[in-house]
Amino acid sequence: MLRNLALAALLAVAAGHASAQLFAPQGILEPEKAFRISARALDEHHVEVEFRIAEGYYLYRDRFSLATESGKPLAEVEIPRGKLKEDQFLGKSETFRDLVRIRVTVSASDAARGTMKLKVTSQGCSDQGLCYLPLEQIVQVGLPRSRIER
C-alpha cells in the first residue's frame, strides 16, 4: 500500500512538478564490488573460487558458470547447497549471501602450467530491488608444482 503511494507520488512528480530522483536507491554497488571474487589453489589439482558478497546482496546458485580463460567449461565444479528462496513469480531457487566457496578440479594439462586463469560468470541481485546482468570475471591462480612431475 505504502509502496503504491510512493510510486504514485513519484509519477505525480514526473508529470511536471518539482524535485527529482525521490526513490532512487542510495548507494547501489557496482556488481564487481557487491560480489568480490578471489581464487586460491588448494593443492596441485584443486582451486577454490570465493565470492564475498556484500550485505544486502545475493547470488543465484544456478547462474554460476566456470570456464578456462579461452572459454572451455570446467567439468568438475562443486558448488555447495544454497539457501532455498521462494519467489512468488520465479518459483524456488537457491541463493547465497555473505560468502560462497566453489571448488574446481583442474585438468592435468592446466595444472602442469603452474598458473591458470579462470573465467567465472555469476549473477545476483540487491535487496534494494534490482538484479544485475550476469557478471564475467577473470581470476588468476598459481598452482603449486606437483612433486611427481618435475
Add this chain to the structure above:
Amino acid sequence: MRRLIALPFLLVLAVPAAADEAAVRRMMQERQRKLTAVKWESLPLQWAITTVRDSGRRKIAILSDPNCPYCKRLEEDLAKLDDITVHILPYAVVKPESVRQAKALWCSKDRAKAWNDLMLRRIEPQAAPDCDTPIEKLAEFARRMGANSTPTWFLEKRRALLGRPASGGRAESPR
C-alpha cells in the same frame, strides 16, 4: 612505542584499499553519468511494448527482464495506476532463457497482453520466437548506455532510476 609502529603500518595497508575504493567510485560515477545523460527522446520506444491507460498522461519506460523478480514487482505496482503510459523495453539479459521468452513475446499477436501474462500471471508466451525482433539491438543499446541492472527506468523529463521504488529490505521477504 608499539602504537607508534602500528600506525604507519596501518597507513600502508589503507592506501591500496582507498585507491581501490576511489577507482570503484569513479567507475560508478562514470556509469551513472552515462546513464543519467540518456534523454527520454533518445530511448528507442519503437522497440517498446506499450500500454496506455486512460489519458496516458504519466509516462514511464522500463528496461525489464522476464526473469528479474523486481521488474515483475515494479510492473505489478504500475498495473494498479491509471492515467499512465508504460513503455516496456524488453532487456533480455538476466537468464539465457530470457532471450527466447522476449523474442516469443515480440512475435506474439498482442505483445502487451503476452508480456503482462508472463510478468503478472506466469503464463509463458506461445508464439514461436522466429520473427524479426529488436531484442539484440535493444540489449546492445542498453549495454552501451551503461545499464547493468534491471529494472532501470526512465520518466519523461527525469534522470534514469534504478531498482524498484521503496523496496529496500522488503523485497527479500519470501512472499
